[in-house]
Amino acid sequence: MVEARVAQLTGVYAVSALGRGADAQLAGALAGVPAFGPVSRFDTAARRVTVAATVPEVGTLPDELAAAIDAACRAAGLDRAQRTGCALLLAVHGGPALGAGPAPAAGAGPALGTAPAVLAGQLAARCGLSGHTRVYTSACVSASTAVADAAAQITRGDVERVVVAAGYLVESDQFALFDAGRALAVDGAVRPFSAGRRGLLLGDGVVAVVLESSTGRRRGVDPVATVVGWGRAGDAFHPCQPEPGGTGLARAVDAALRRAGLPPEAVGYVNANATGTAQSDAAEAAALRRALGGHGTRVAVSSTKSVHGHALEASGLLELVVTALALRHGELPVNAGWLGPDDSCPLNVxxxxxxxxxxxxxxxxxxxxxxxxxALLVGVG
Known part of the structure; x- marks a missing residue:
């Protein structure tokens, strides 16, 4: 019998305001202490909101991404020769946010405004990944879409391994846009699914993971988790507002479960997208009830954005790492900022x-x- 191919997470690394390294992300998420504080990276004097979850001492985004890719490859036990031919899927913002962080020294790497495709090629060369590159600039689903594509390539047998990397460092342009759009929480806290929630807050996130077929186990590497299912769907309801019934997100969850061949009851935890905004949290709660039926009100749910903030293009990868580690650890993160139940979000938070x-x-x-x-569905054990 031919063994079914699976996409295993064999190496992970992440940086956020919770700390550096995968273990720091899990520890911070389980501690449940929000990492938001005053922004000193740029001037916020003209802004309604002046806080975010930022890393105190951070390099340029290209340098941080290169370091994360190297660390993830080392965690997966990949030497330079084993990286040869490995593809890089990169999720980043499509504009000048690539230059966020301190200005690079002469010759230190890409400058402000480097095109994402150029950056991907430079990172691949710098980290010894000689396979093809692909970039994802589809906003907050960029990284999760990249993971889905990587898992599909591996399970089809197209490739043996893929590196997925994603990065966003809080910078003035996106901060100003979200602030002007009154999406940021004026009370300085993210309160997913809670009564009294006021909005989202941005946060740094630089993450890299190695996904492989069973080649990792043959090297003696114990996988962190397996990506067993994935789904993508669009509802095109409004440029900024979610479809109130959560139909698009529910279809994505349905697809992930079908691909994994699992019933809704197999899901033991949901790390929700929930940003702490009134409409999106209510729509997501509706999506969970639609996709999971009665289990949607029983399954444990939290949003780790409540502690590390919204890392935009990097969110999907940061939250995948936290989810996989929490499941492996046997302990689920707290939904911070909770003030009380909201009738529009009847969930087991x-x-x-x-x-x-x-x-x-x-x-x-x-x-x-x-x-x-x-929707990404991960399994352990």
Whole structure:
């Protein structure tokens, strides 16, 4: 019998305001202490909101991405020879945010405004990945879409391994746009699914993962988790507002479950997209009930954006890493900022302290302006 091909996470690395390294992300998410503080990276004097979750000392985004890719490859036990021919899928903002962080020294790498495709090629060469590159600039579903594509390539047998990397460092342009659009929380807290939620807050995120077929196990590497299902769907309801019934996101969840061959009851945890905004959180709650039926009100749910902020294009990858590690650890992150229940979000939200679990499968969800929705289903054990 031919063994079914699967896409395993064999190496992970992440940087956020919770700290550097994958373990720091899990520890911070389980501690449930939000990492938001005053922004010192640029002038916020003219802004309604002046806080975000930023890394105190950070390099340029290209340098941080290169370091993350190297670290993920080392965690997967890949030497320079084994990186040869490996593809790089890169999720980044399509504009000048590529230059966020301190100005690079002469000759240190791409400058402000480097095109994403150029950056991907430079990172691949710098990190010894000689396979093809592909870039994703589809806003908040960029990284999760890249993971879905990588998993599809591996399970089809097109490739043995893929590196997926994603990065966003809080910068003045996107900060100003979200602030002007009154999307940022004026009370300085992200309160997903909670009564009294006021909006989102931005956060740094630089992440890289290695996805492989069973070649990782043959090298003696114990995979962190397996991407067992994925789904993508669009609802095109409104440029900025989600479809109130959550139909697009529900279709993405349905597709992920069908691909994995699992029933809704197999899902033991959902790391929700929930940004702390009134309409999007309510629509996501509706999507979970639509996709999971009665299990949608019973399954444990939280949004780790409540502690590390919204990392835009990098969100999907940062949250995938946290979800996989939490499932493997057997403890589910707290939904920070909780003030009380909201009738529009009748969910089993993880409150007060981390929740012990023996679950083997979890969903991590993302949604973007324009009605794009993604669902990744991971398994451990």
């Amino acid at each position: 993880v409150k007060d302290q981390p929740q012990k679990t023996t679950a083997t499968h979890a969903l991590t969800l993302n949604a973007a302006f324009g009605g794009a929705n993604t």
